[in-house]
Amino acid sequence: MNNQNSINQFFDRLSRKKGTASLLSSLIAIGIGLVIGLIILLISNPEEAFAGFFTMLSGGLNDGTRSFGNVFYIATPIIMTGLAVGFAFKTGLFNIGASGQFIVGAYVAVLIGVKLPVLGGFQWIIGILAAMLAGAIWGAIPGLLKAFLNVHEVIASIMMNYIGMYLVNYLIKQTVLNVYTNRSLPVASTANIPKMGLTAIFPGSSINGGLLVAILFVILMYIILEKTTFGYELKACGYNRYAAKYAGINEARSIILSMAISGMLAGVGGALFYLSGAGVYIEVVDVLASQGFTGISVSLLGMSNPIGILFSGIFIAWLQIGGFYMQRYSFVPEFIQIITAIIIYCSAASLLIRNYLELKKINRDEKRSLDLIDDTAEIVNGKNEGGEN
Amino acid sequence: MDYIIEMLNIRKEFPGIVANDDITLQIRKTEIHALLGENGAGKSTLMSVLFGLYKPEKGIIKLRGKQVNITDPKTASHLGIGMVHQHFKLVDDFTVLENIILGAETVKNGFLKMDEAKKKVVELSNRYKLYIDPDAKVSSITVGMQQRVEILKMLYRDNEILIFDEPTAVLTPQEIDELMNIMKELSKEGKSLVFITHKLEEIKKVADRVTVLRRGKGIGTYNVKDVTKEFLSEMMVGRKVQFTVDKKNIPPKEIIFEVKNLSMKTKGTTRNAINNISFNVRKNEIVCIAGIDGNGQSELVYALTGLKHIDGGQILVNGEDWTKKSIRYRNSHGMSHIPEDRHKYGLVLEYSMAYNLILQSYFTERFQKNGFLKKKSIFSYADNLIKKFDIRSGQGSQTVTRSMSGGNQQKVILAREIDKNPSIMIAVQPARGLDVGATEFIHKQLVAQRDAGKAVLLISLELEEVMNLSDRILVIYEGELVGELNPKKVTIQEVGLYMAGAKRDEVKA
Numbered sequence: 001m002n003n004q005n006s007i008n009q010f011f012d013r014l015s016r017k018k019g020t021a022s023l024l025s026s027l028i029a030i031g032i033g034l035v036i037g038l039i040i041l042l043i044s045n046p047e048e049a050f051a052g053f054f055t056m057l058s059g060g061l062n063d064g065t066r067s068f069g070n071v072f073y074i075a076t077p078i079i080m081t082g083l084a085v086g087f088a089f090k091t092g093l094f095n096i097g098a099s100g101q102f103i104v105g106a107y108v109a110v111l112i113g114v115k116l117p118v119l120g121g122f123q124w125i126i127g128i129l130a131a132m133l134a135g136a137i138w139g140a141i142p143g144l145l146k147a148f149l150n151v152h153e154v155i156a157s158i159m160m161n162y163i164g165m166y167l168v169n170y171l172i173k174q175t176v177l178n179v180y181t182n183r184s185l186p187v188a189s190t191a192n193i194p195k196m197g198l199t200a201i202f203p204g205s206s207i208n209g210g211l212l213v214a215i216l217f218v219i220l221m222y223i224i225l226e227k228t229t230f231g232y233e234l235k236a237c238g239y240n241r242y243a244a245k246y247a248g249i250n251e252a253r254s255i256i257l258s259m260a261i262s263g264m265l266a267g268v269g270g271a272l273f274y275l276s277g278a279g280v281y282i283e284v285v286d287v288l289a290s291q292g293f294t295g296i297s298v299s300l301l302g303m304s305n306p307i308g309i310l311f312s313g314i315f316i317a318w319l320q321i322g323g324f325y326m327q328r329y330s331f332v333p334e335f336i337q338i339i340t341a342i343i344i345y346c347s348a349a350s351l352l353i354r355n356y357l358e359l360k361k362i363n364r365d366e367k368r369s370l371d372l373i374d375d376t377a378e379i380v381n382g383k384n385e386g387g388e389n
Numbered sequence: 390m391d392y393i394i395e396m397l398n399i400r401k402e403f404p405g406i407v408a409n410d411d412i413t414l415q416i417r418k419t420e421i422h423a424l425l426g427e428n429g430a431g432k433s434t435l436m437s438v439l440f441g442l443y444k445p446e447k448g449i450i451k452l453r454g455k456q457v458n459i460t461d462p463k464t465a466s467h468l469g470i471g472m473v474h475q476h477f478k479l480v481d482d483f484t485v486l487e488n489i490i491l492g493a494e495t496v497k498n499g500f501l502k503m504d505e506a507k508k509k510v511v512e513l514s515n516r517y518k519l520y521i522d523p524d525a526k527v528s529s530i531t532v533g534m535q536q537r538v539e540i541l542k543m544l545y546r547d548n549e550i551l552i553f554d555e556p557t558a559v560l561t562p563q564e565i566d567e568l569m570n571i572m573k574e575l576s577k578e579g580k581s582l583v584f585i586t587h588k589l590e591e592i593k594k595v596a597d598r599v600t601v602l603r604r605g606k607g608i609g610t611y612n613v614k615d616v617t618k619e620f621l622s623e624m625m626v627g628r629k630v631q632f633t634v635d636k637k638n639i640p641p642k643e644i645i646f647e648v649k650n651l652s653m654k655t656k657g658t659t660r661n662a663i664n665n666i667s668f669n670v671r672k673n674e675i676v677c678i679a680g681i682d683g684n685g686q687s688e689l690v691y692a693l694t695g696l697k698h699i700d701g702g703q704i705l706v707n708g709e710d711w712t713k714k715s716i717r718y719r720n721s722h723g724m725s726h727i728p729e730d731r732h733k734y735g736l737v738l739e740y741s742m743a744y745n746l747i748l749q750s751y752f753t754e755r756f757q758k759n760g761f762l763k764k765k766s767i768f769s770y771a772d773n774l775i776k777k778f779d780i781r782s783g784q785g786s787q788t789v790t791r792s793m794s795g796g797n798q799q800k801v802i803l804a805r806e807i808d809k810n811p812s813i814m815i816a817v818q819p820a821r822g823l824d825v826g827a828t829e830f831i832h833k834q835l836v837a838q839r840d841a842g843k844a845v846l847l848i849s850l851e852l853e854e855v856m857n858l859s860d861r862i863l864v865i866y867e868g869e870l871v872g873e874l875n876p877k878k879v880t881i882q883e884v885g886l887y888m889a890g891a892k893r894d895e896v897k898a
Contacts, residue, residue, distance in 0.1 A: 229757045232744070239739040245696060246726070246734040247748040248717030 022303040025353035026312070029301070033346025037339045041331075048329045055326050056339065059318035062325040069198070069205025073278060075317035076210045077102070080269030081295025082313050083214075083221055084139075084262045086304035088153075090225055091258035092238030093146070097157025098266040099292025100164030101138040105131035105267025106274045106282055106289075107168040113187025113275055114176045123190040124275055128213065131271035132264045138164060139263015140256055147252035153259065161288055169284050183281040184274075192277030206278035213272060215310065217265060222306040234258050266292065297345065303354065319343055392454070393418045393581045394439075394470070394550055399448035401434055408434040409445070412607040414600050416550065421572055421582040423592040423613070425625055426602035427824040428794050432585050435602070436552060440465045440472065471543030472552040477535050479527045485534075486510055486523040489541050513544045517574055533564035540571065551575060552583040555822075557591055562850065562885075563681065569595045587625065587824045589618045590853075601625055626826050633857055634832045637840050641674035641860060645844035646813040651702035653688050653868075662688040664868040666702070670813065670844040675835065677847045677859035677876075681888050685868035686848050687729060690817050693846075694726045695719050696734075707812060720749045725806035729817040729848075731795075735802045738791035742782060743771035745790050746805050778804040779830075796827030803834055814838050817848045832858060852881050866890045 034057075041049040055062060060071035081098040088095035095101075109127040112119075119126050142156035176185045196209035225231040236244040237254040245251055269291060274280055298316055302308030323339065392415045401409040409431045416422045426432045437443045439450065441459035449456050452468055459465050479488050486503065489510055495502045507523055514521050519537045527535060536556060543551050553572070557565045572595055576582055584596055592599055592613060599616075601608040601624045608624045623629055646669060653663040663685050670676045680686055691697035693704060695716040704711045706723060714722075728734035736745050747756050747767055756767050771786035780800045782788035790798060799819070806814065816835060820828040835858060839845050849855050855862060856876050864872040864887035871893035874884060886892045 227762060228760050229751055229762055230760060232751055232762060236737050236740070236748070240733070240737045242733045243735065243737045243748065245716065246694075246728060248715065248720045 026301055028353050029346050029349050033343035037343050052326050052329045052331055056322035059322035065202040066204035067321055069202025069207035071317045071321050072211045073206040074320055075314045076214045077269040077273035077291045078294045078298050079214045079313035081266050081291050082298030082309040084266035085295045085299035086309050088262040089304040090238050091234045093153050095262045096154050097160045098295045099288045100161035101135040101263040101266035102270040102292045103168050103289045104138045104164045105135040106270030108134040109271035110184050110274050113191030114185050117188035120190055124193050127275055128271045131267040135267015136260040136264035140260040143256040143259025147255045165288055172284055183283045193275050208276050210272035218306045218310045391418050395451040397449050399445045401443055401445045407605050410605045416581050419576050419579055420597040421576050423584045423596035423599040425599050430602040431605040469549040471548030473539040475555045477539050481528040484524050485521050485538050488538055489545050493546055550581050554585045589621050634836050636836050639673045641671035644669045644671050646670040647705040649703040652700050653692055654700045662868050666870055670846050672842055674860045675839045675845040675858050676861045677855045678863050678865050679855045680865035682850050684865050723812040725809050725811035725814045727802055727806055727816040727819050736790050742788045742790055743768050743786040745801055746771045774804040796823050813844045815846045
């Protein structure tokens with residue numbers, strides 16, 4: 001009993017500051033996920049479990065600068081899809097269609113990368129810009145449906161995932177198919193995003209300037225959400241659409257713009273991944289792009305906060321790289337994916353933990369506001385004015 | 390005299406505040422015991438202690454003279470203590486019957502035995518005159534009905550001690566009367582009732598004894614018969630309270646706000662929610678629209694403020710046709726609106742107080758430049774209003790609005806709407822759910838607006854408020870105005886007749 005009290009007090013103190021509740025819940029969730037992952041490893045392969053677990057946790061440290069740099073390479077697209085999901089979340093929309101927006105953006109970027117070497121040094125930039133546009137259109141469609149026909153964005157964006165995937169498969173076959181490998185043709189060298197000196201820091205890895213582009217978008221989204229009237233409107237719609245309407249904010253416009261921006265971010269993710277110069281090609285297979293769904297986890301773990309998303313994206317990439325190196329032991333790759341998935345999904349559950357922590361915080365705040373209801377309350381409590389609240 | 394439950398010398402502390410300081414509450418068998426106190430006096434903390442949600446630092450709880458240890462709500466329920474919460478805890482998509490038995494189902498071999506449950510519920514509802522339709526869906530019945538379902542939930546579990554947490558806050562005047570009768574019936578049938586409230590009128594009507602709390606301390610327990618309303622309010626607030634607001638005798642001047650032949654259809658029916666309503670509000674005048682809830686008041690407000698489209702008629706402000714103007718135009722060209730539901734429409738609860746204060750003006754030059762919020766300007770503006778309207782909160786303008794008390798949240802809205810310097814102020818149930826002190830403040834501010842030359846349109850369900858504040862009363866009944874009355878010449882009873890539709894005159898603007 002006593003013990004529990006002191007634990008409660010510990011959490012109380014930690015969660016008092018704004019923001020610590022978010023961080024704390026993410027860390028708790030990660031911890032839970034890691035423990036479950038370890039247990040599964042122990043059950044399946046007790047002898048190598050700890051070594052494998054350690055390898056996974058070591059992530060980017062497994063192979064020096066090569067693996068460390070690859071963490072950022074893997075993180076880049078999922079930071080973008082995480083931003084996409086998180087941005088829509090802030091407006092009260094659940095964009096589950098990042099996958100479709102990602103692949104549509106990727107296709108447009110690859111198309112330009114293959115067909116327009118005439119653009120020279122601007123080719124990769126034009127590729128990214130075109131991907132932005134394509135993703136924005138793909139995101140705006142569910143937004144329009146929601147704003148004008150009240151179709152739920154989850155339904156619409158799931159549909160758009162499949163439409164995007166099949167459309168891209170079809171278009172690749174029509175335009176940029178490598179018939180021997182059944183995937184997209186390699187893009188021109190000028191279409192690859194420049195390394196921007198990053199390979200010098202992480203030699204041997206596939207890291208590239210896409211990381212810096214992603215960070216640029218992180219900063220941009222942070223500024224939009226926190227500093228601008230546009231962000232103020234979007235968040236007002238997300239928190240309370242009725243109050244937003246009351247305030248004269250055009251809700252339909254906010255929904256459409258928010259979904260378009262969200263789609264744009266996912267589209268950029270597609271461009272950054274397939275223009276990375278790491279030898280990846282769009283496969284003509286009937287599988288939705290996994291980055292779109294990982295983006296949901298990234299966003300949840302990052303509490304929809306752009307800065308949080310940057311770090312959670314890197315964290316999840318770290319685990320994925322760690323999982324890759326687990327193949328050194330007798331773990332099959334599919335199994336490694338299961339373990340990382342468990343950790344990622346437990347991390348996503350951090351939202352639940354945060355709600356719990358915030359509920360406690362609200363209760364406490366209500367109690368605390370009592371002593372401010374009247375000045376005399378302080379006299380009753382034998383406190384002087386100007387004391388801390 | 391036998392006490393059924395006693396809470397003796399309860400002390401409960403939270404960091405920085407003593408929420409309950411040596412409070413004693415003794416409930417006699419079969420009495421209706423009112424627990425009176427302003428918001429934040431410690432009423433809910435005390436009840437949470439009784440329900441085992443909080444463990445008190447000091448004090449004991451006795452049930453029928455024997456000390457009991459209530460560690461969680463389950464134990465409380467087991468001991469026969471039940472509560473009707475202010476915000477009902479019902480499943481909308483379940484029927485009345487399903488809601489009542491939820492959590493206390495009679496099961497045989499894993500199958501629900503609904504017939505038996507239904508028999509018991511019908512029997513209870515007849516015995517206590519709590520008439521309900523057990524097969525109706527909760528989402529389709531009125532708020533008053535839902536409350537009966539909550540009461541039946543307690544009775545179904547054979548609870549002996551029934552706690553009502555501000556039960557009248559959500560009810561219409563008629564429903565309040567019905568509830569009062571139900572409560573009396575329950576006590577006659579042997580139940581003991583705790584009635585948490587800050588409405589003195591209701592205590593006088595129904596309670597036997599009353600315990601007053603103020604700022605965490607027990608002020609005293611009195612026989613309701615022996616004390617006056619004025620005495621109780623003084624005990625509760627700690628100072629004398631004015632029930633009537635002083636109004637200067639200013640004759641109303643030119644027409645500011647005019648509504649002509651306004652009509653609104655109700656979706657899916659042929660009846661009009663608003664049917665051909667015409668009226669005006671003049672400078673220096675408070676016009677009050679009185680009526681029983683659900684007679685078209687909400688629709689009327691939506692129409693006037695632009696939240697919903699109208700199907701016919703005209704709205705004029707200072708002679709300008711506003712019928713087709715956007716919400717933002719109305720907001721920023723002289724219309725203030727204190728909405729009925731402050732949590733739904735009035736505030737973004739997750740935003741800081743400062744952000745809520747600029748909810749309708751964030752886009753003005755004063756608060757933004759090239760699309761970027763001017764935080765310094767926003768927060769100094771907020772600090773200014775906080776001082777001017779005496780808004781109390783934990784962290785000043787940075788306080789998350791959700792964590793503020795209801796009275797202070799309403800002050801945020803009031804500050805925002807008054808500071809706009811409107812020509813027409815539309816206030817809908819502005820004192821709903823507020824305690825005596827906060828109500829007094831809000832009423833004074835509305836009268837001050839009138840005195841300062843604004844036109845004020847007040848929509849209220851509370852007759853006392855109507856009689857107190859208005860210069861002219863319009864009664865709304867089934868979407869039509871059925872009477873224009875002078876509060877100085879008419880009695881509450883007469884207004885009531887109009888509200889109930891028993892009397893009507895022709896009303897012309």
